[in-house]
Amino acid sequence: MEPPVRCIHCGAAIEVATNFCPNCGATAADSEPPPRRGLGPLHPDPTTWGGAPNAGFWIRVVSALIDVVITGVVVSPFYLALLPVGGFIMQISLYWIYPSILESSSMQATIGKMICGLKVTDMEGRRISMGRAISRNMLMELSTLTLGFGFLMVGFTAQKQGLHDIIAGTLVKWTRN
Numbered sequence: 001m002e003p004p005v006r007c008i009h010c011g012a013a014i015e016v017a018t019n020f021c022p023n024c025g026a027t028a029a030d031s032e033p034p035p036r037r038g039l040g041p042l043h044p045d046p047t048t049w050g051g052a053p054n055a056g057f058w059i060r061v062v063s064a065l066i067d068v069v070i071t072g073v074v075v076s077p078f079y080l081a082l083l084p085v086g087g088f089i090m091q092i093s094l095y096w097i098y099p100s101i102l103e104s105s106s107m108q109a110t111i112g113k114m115i116c117g118l119k120v121t122d123m124e125g126r127r128i129s130m131g132r133a134i135s136r137n138m139l140m141e142l143s144t145l146t147l148g149f150g151f152l153m154v155g156f157t158a159q160k161q162g163l164h165d166i167i168a169g170t171l172v173k174w175t176r177n
Contacts (some may be wrong), residue, residue: 011052011125011173052125052173054120057155060172066112071098100133117176123169132168139164 005014012023043136055063099110108119108127120136122128128136143150143163150163 006082006125010119010175011121052119052175054160055116055172055174056160057152059116059118059174060154063110063112066115067110068112069098070111071095087092096134096137099137100130103136104128104130106134113172117174119173119175121171121173123171125171125173128170132170136164136168136170139167143168 006012007014007021007023010021010023012021014021030173058117102108102110103113103120104127106127107114113119120128120133122132140150140162143153146163153166154160154162157166165171
């Protein structure tokens with residue numbers, strides 16, 4: 001039995017005998033073989049692990065700004081009405097829970113990421129669990145505490161990962177061609 005190939009669109013495993021990806025419906029002919037194991041790199045180009053290119057710094061900034069505007073519009077009325085304790089709980093909910101629920105769902109993205117064509121995946125291009133999504137979003141505080149350097153790392157690391165992505169073992173994929 002041959003090993004499964006990976007869908008270049010969503011990263012799901014496709015059995016060789018199957019003609020279509022069970023996750024997104026792409027044809028198996030559009031897929032790539034699994035990453036090579038053993039000595040040397042797992043994939044010749046680390047910026048495309050999981051089938052789609054990893055999202056760079058500026059597209060991630062745009063998606064984050066969209067999310068800030070969306071959450072700001074939603075949270076502002078509640079924040080003012082529920083100060084001080086309720087506003088803090090609402091803020092935690094919107095900045096940790098909201099992205100975690102959406103990034104661990106089948107959409108794999110917040111609204112800002114969806115608009116920009118981004119998806120959050122594990123290192124093999126698969127959907128992340130709710131626990132990993134919560135960890136990733138909480139770790140963004142660490143990227144912030146480094147005076148933003150944790151976010152700037154996206155522009156300088158081989159796999160375009162921020163500090164929070166490296167620790168959580170996640171990638172942000174750009175699914176638009």
